[in-house]
Amino acid sequence: MRFANLPPITAFVLSAFALSAFPATAQNRRENGLRKQSEEQGNYRVTVVEVPENIASKFKQLKPKALLYRPIKISQKKLPLVVTLHGSGGGRRDIEQNKWRGTIRQLLKPENEKYEALLLEPQSGATWNPESLEMMLDYVIRENPDIDTRRIYCVGYSMGGKGTWEWAMHHPNRFAAIIPKGFIPDLSKIDGMTELPIWAMVGDKDSRPRVEGIPAMEKALKERGSKKVRITIFPGANHASASGRANDEPGVFEWLFSWKRD
Numbered sequence: 448m449r450f451a452n453l454p455p456i457t458a459f460v461l462s463a464f465a466l467s468a469f470p471a472t473a474q475n476r477r478e479n480g481l482r483k484q485s486e487e488q489g490n491y492r493v494t495v496v497e498v499p500e501n502i503a504s505k506f507k508q509l510k511p512k513a514l515l516y517r518p519i520k521i522s523q524k525k526l527p528l529v530v531t532l533h534g535s536g537g538g539r540r541d542i543e544q545n546k547w548r549g550t551i552r553q554l555l556k557p558e559n560e561k562y563e564a565l566l567l568e569p570q571s572g573a574t575w576n577p578e579s580l581e582m583m584l585d586y587v588i589r590e591n592p593d594i595d596t597r598r599i600y601c602v603g604y605s606m607g608g609k610g611t612w613e614w615a616m617h618h619p620n621r622f623a624a625i626i627p628k629g630f631i632p633d634l635s636k637i638d639g640m641t642e643l644p645i646w647a648m649v650g651d652k653d654s655r656p657r658v659e660g661i662p663a664m665e666k667a668l669k670e671r672g673s674k675k676v677r678i679t680i681f682p683g684a685n686h687a688s689a690s691g692r693a694n695d696e697p698g699v700f701e702w703l704f705s706w707k708r709d
Contacts, residue, residue: 507578528595533545648679
């Protein structure tokens with residue numbers, strides 16, 4: 448709306464009236480644009496999963512909402528699912544503020560555009576609880592029948608790496624492969640993990656329990672007959688910088704999606 452031929456004070460008054468009279472339309476356009484931008488990037492759309500109260504009431508530390516990223520254009524009827532577990536800081540923000548962070552940013556890289564997968568990002572207020580994660584995953588699978596249950600994967604760093612490891616240790620038959628990073632492995636119940644593909648990562652300047660624990664984990668699994676465990680150690684990387692190195696590690700999704708559970 449233009450008021451070029453009116454006196455300045457009149458133009459000002461009429462402009463103010465126009466803004467007050469039609470604010471909703473302009474605001475809705477802005478909100479719709481922001482909503483579309485936040486819900487879609489590349490070939491992916493994100494939605495917020497809300498677990499029903501009758502299930503979520505049994506959770507320990509796990510929050511009832513999770514982010515689910517889904518390819519917009521797909522070429523297969525069944526899709527793999529990657530569950531990504533955040534570190535200790537990821538549970539502090541509202542889950543809406545976590546959109547398009549973390550693992551999804553790697554999946555959106557041009558070299559990974561060929562992969563089609565669902566990505567589930569739950570949120571925990573403290574350490575990850577395997578049984579709570581099991582309940583959430585069961586619910587998500589029921590609600591999304593296009594998930595290929597033979598191709599479920601889990602990745603995480605630091606607290607998320609520990610959560611990935613312990614979830615798989617308690618339920619080794621759930622996953623086709625896991626990538627735990629920057630964590631201290633518990634070796635008390637690894638006998639059931641010898642057939643599970645595992646790629647663990649750590650910086651050589653991280654804490655001693657992590658730097659020594661991850662090679663010890665590899666050794667213990669190989670002694671039990673595992674031929675599907677590997678580790679990557681990043682020279683000169685501490686706990687903080689190893690996270691970025693792990694995100695930039697080439698071939699991660701190629702390795703992950705090469706495995707399928709029998």
